[in-house]
Amino acid sequence: MDFSSLIDQIGEHTANGLTKGAIYALVALGYTLVYGVLRLINFAHSEVFMVGTWAVLGVYTVLGATGGSGVGLVILATALAALAAVVASASTALIVERVAYRPLRKKNAPPLIFLITAIGCSLVLVELFGHVFRVFFGPPFGRALVSIPSLIDTEVWLDLGKTSITNMQIIVVVGAVVMMVALDTFVNKTRLGRGVRAVAQDPDTAALMGVNQDRVIMLVFILGGAMAGVAAILYTMNYDITKFDIGFLIGVKAFTAAVLGGIGNLRGALVGGLLLGVVEVYSSTLFSSNWEDVTAFVVLILVLMFRPTGILGESLGKARA
Template identity: 55%
Template sequence: MLGNLTDQFWSYTTDGLALGAIYALVALGYTMVYGVLRLINFAHSEIFMVGTFAALATLNIIGLSAPVGGVALIGMVLLLAVVAGLVSGASAVALEFVAYRPLRRKGASRLAALISAIGASLFLQQLFARILIPWWFDLPKEKGALPIQEQFVTRTNLVEIGDFVVRNDKLVVFVGAVLMMVVLDQFVNRTRLGRGIRATAQDPETAVLMGVNIDRIVMATFAIGGAMAGVAAALYMMRFEETNYFVGFLLGIKAFTAAVLGGIGNLRGALVGGLVLGLIEMYGSAIFGSEWQNVVAFSVLVLVLMFRPTGILGESLQQARA
């Protein structure tokens, strides 16, 4: 088993980095909402799912006649990222407005918000499974119906040095995720809205006294987190080229695991946690078999919560300087 990892080490490494980059982008939504509201938004996984269908619908509307590569592939991914980011961001804002804001204004407990999140997650899953997917993709109205797989990527090896091979789709996923992380990090640390987000996370009562509009900050937080999930959805569609109404469930739990691994509430920790989790998953599947991949991921969550609950980096958005 260990020999399998040794023989294909670089292949598993590139696969792990590409997968971890997607986890990291989704984890940003969890970590931002938790940093500001101290709430685990379990419906965030369905925001990712919405983004995958927005990307798939865009592909169907464009109607590619042949797979694309090179500059055309980058342009296509940018288009999908913009569309999916806008749709997922808008969906996240609607989710906050319907499921969380009424509870927040009434001073409801965090448990009530958590139950609302789970209910919203189930609602979105069934809405897509029973209504939107059959209607848009003209499929039978049955639970679990899948959209037709779209093949639109010409996969080529960009770098080949012995066993070390870098494929174009994996590179685009990794570079795209890192760039989005850098942009978000600079946005939170250097812009006025970013200062408002950090101030609200640090001390919401004082932030209100200083003139910060909490509702605006919370809405912006959900919009940004949703947009990151949308970009992750576009990269996911380029990498795997298929989706279904349940696609966000398992991936969302793993993204939450990545957020906890890196340090929940820490933006840079989300990136580190996602990449580390992706690598651990791939290495674990090489050693124990692919059927143990999910077990390895969730074992990491248990171990982190047992021995280092603050995560790898530990510092949260609430502790960052405003």
């Protein structure tokens, strides 16, 4: 128990926690959107994020961008990488939906079956990057940790005495919040968003009102995938690494965050993600980094015991979300 260190560096730890939590929150949106509409845990979503990080690496490699590149190239590479990550993640999510979920949806299979196909899909995706692509294209694919060039140097932007906040932390948190506000507005204010909410509320009635269910479901997977793509570019900018199985732990945490905030609730994903990130960083200071996963799950169990629908409650379907 290291309280003095926690209190002493509270600002620093909070900043780290929020950065971590912002990534969780973005990935959590994918779980929450799909759950809100289909009542289904998309366990393959973690791999959607993983594919995004590889897309970033791919763009950097093709453009030859490294830390020493000129300003123009850095901006171009970052913008293209972000785009590539979003496209790659969204299309992965879409493919998973088409291959693994749609045939089962037509048969109205129980949720357990979706879970198994999701596990199968995530295994396939992981192995594509961990083994299959290595056989055909060689490194950097494979089971080793791959470093991604860091184009923008980390520097301190805000110096508040004991707390110094870096540009990366600001980019990650601001980027995540902006994306989330955009998504929230999209779901609440646009015609397509209204379709999403309608299907979440009552699929049959929505269909009677002329909402194309299949299109809405595809849209939901694309939106969730795009958010995971944004998470991927922010993650690679901040941590400069990727790996074939990088998605697993982040996926588990993001799902925990989604449940914590209230699954199916977009704002809940933000609250849950940020809270989980901060709790993890605090607890790893208090105890040791070995225990941070335990605290994450203990917090989840405690919250569910006293508030079984998460902090903000489930409500993609209700007017509030």
